Amino acid sequence: MADQKSSTTPPPPPPHFFVWREFLWGAIAGAFGEGMMHPIDxxxxxxxxxxxxxxxxxxxxxxxxxxxxxxxxxxxGFYRGFAPGITGSLATGATYFGFIESTKKWIDESHPSLGGHWSHFIAGAMGDTLGSFVYVPCEVLKQRMQIQGTESSWNLIAMKSKVAMKPGSPVYGYYTGMFQAGRSILKEQGVRGLYAGYWSTLARDLPFAGLMIVFYEALKEVTEYGKEKWKYSSSFLNSSVEGLVVGGLAGGMSAYLTTPLDVIKTRLQVQGSTIRYNGWFDALHRIWLIEGPTGLFRGSVPRITWYFPASALMFMAVEFLRDQFNDNNVREIAQASLSVESSDSEGSLEEAS
Incomplete structure (x- = not known):
């Protein structure tokens, strides 16, 4: 009888039980980082x-x-394109962190020969790829709105460049908001316009997303090794603070290494209906030919300045949310499981007596 009762004890939650929470924490953290650092972007x-x-x-x-x-x-002017930026970051953050956790577990279990860093790289790249279907159109809207500034300054650029502000012109018309911008691009260029620079975005984001999670996990391992070696234990260096520092370093290093890919992506997305660059390789060739290495690394300082704190805030937020919610729920379920087991064992003793 005791064996029958103990067999009814609910099993512990599977490892992927809390993976769905990573999507939510990632969305919140992604939007938080983007919102704080949008002016630098x-x-x-x-x-x-x-x-x-x-x-x-x-x-x-x-x-x-x-x-x-x-x-x-x-x-x-610093906050132009804020709405599409936040929207894209919600989607990217959710898929990035959600699929990192689930994919890492799947790769580690089914393909252990790939090793830890490779599984981290693939997981980060897969998560970012899935988020790109929402992120890229938002990025196009955001960047075109960012370069316009106010309507008066955009009209001044048009006058200096001697271009007509109408559909089909070399420089597109002024966008009053996110939805108006989306409708305008759809009308003038179709769906292809919203996904301008899609492949160049993936060419930038896949290595960036993979490198960032590899750097993050590697730096965390170094941190843990250092704490064990020096027997350092302090409530100050909790997971949130660790995520802040390590996440910032990981984001900054990844941002610098992928700056040339970011320059190509930006040029392709903001060029409008007049095609100046015929694809990724043409953009790379012409930028290198006309502007040299300086052109490919243009904007590296603000890119690092943006990604260092943005990544730090994002990873800090994720680690904080994990600590506050995931661990509490694990403890609650464990306590509930223990109480069920203890009540079953008491019942078994009573029946045996």
């Missing part, structure tokens, strides 16, 4: 797209661009 996009708007103008430095945006558009 605007400066990076403006610097990288200068050659598209006016090839004769001397490229501005980071500080010059900050002053330019501030004087012409005010604070509002």
């Amino acid at each position: 605007t400066i990076k996009t403006r610097i990288q797209s200068q050659a598209i708007l006016d090839s004769k103008q001397k490229s501005k430095t980071v500080l010059q661009m900050v002053r330019s945006v501030g004087s012409s558009d005010g604070l509002r």
